[in-house]
Amino acid sequence: MEKNISNLEIRLLVKRLNRFLSMLLLEMKDLSDEDRDLPIRWNIMHMYTSSQIAKILALKRGINPEIAGIAAALHDIGVVKTKSHKNHAEVAERYVYEIIECYNFIHRGDLPRITKEEINLIVNAIVQHSQKEIISDNPFVENLKDVDSLDRYLHGVKTEGPHCERCIKILKEIGIEYVL
Ligand SMILES: [Fe+2]
Numbered sequence: 001m002e003k004n005i006s007n008l009e010i011r012l013l014v015k016r017l018n019r020f021l022s023m024l025l026l027e028m029k030d031l032s033d034e035d036r037d038l039p040i041r042w043n044i045m046h047m048y049t050s051s052q053i054a055k056i057l058a059l060k061r062g063i064n065p066e067i068a069g070i071a072a073a074l075h076d077i078g079v080v081k082t083k084s085h086k087n088h089a090e091v092a093e094r095y096v097y098e099i100i101e102c103y104n105f106i107h108r109g110d111l112p113r114i115t116k117e118e119i120n121l122i123v124n125a126i127v128q129h130s131q132k133e134i135i136s137d138n139p140f141v142e143n144l145k146d147v148d149s150l151d152r153y154l155h156g157v158k159t160e161g162p163h164c165e166r167c168i169k170i171l172k173e174i175g176i177e178y179v180l
Pocket of ligand 1: 046
């Protein structure tokens with residue numbers, strides 16, 4: 001017998017992530033491209049697409065998609081703030097704390113806070129995300145490294161070394177065997 005699926009509804013709980021994306025876009029949209037390695041529109045695009053990929057991989061891997069998405073949205077804040085890729089993962093730490101504090105104390109409205117445990121997961125993933133050659137046993141750290149590699153690949157950036165290995169591994173994980 002055929003099932004009527006028209007009344008089905010699903011909704012991912014990502015209101016906190018969406019609030020972060022609004023806060024970040026507001027801060028980034030009018031920044032100048034002067035002295036930047038890449039134009040700010042790349043950072044904006046990479047922020048949105050990374051957070052989408054982070055959620056889908058997190059769902060596949062059984063980890064919290066919203067926290068994975070927030071880590072992805074914030075992961076290159078070091079580049080945005082310093083205009084450079086040099087040590088951007090490490091220098092991001094203080095900006096990530098600042099932005100989360102801003103969310104928790106000013107912008108969250110009725111939405112739940114980001115808890116201490118969640119902050120640790122987000123910060124850990126971000127400060128380690130440049131070390132693509134290292135495999136971590138923390139699934140949020142691995143998720144962010146994978147997301148960063150796959151997003152560049154999907155945007156047509158030449159992908160080599162550990163980034164490339166990660167892309168092939170993730171694509172296999174989601175059932176894609178042949179990679180161009
Ligand atoms: Fe990135």
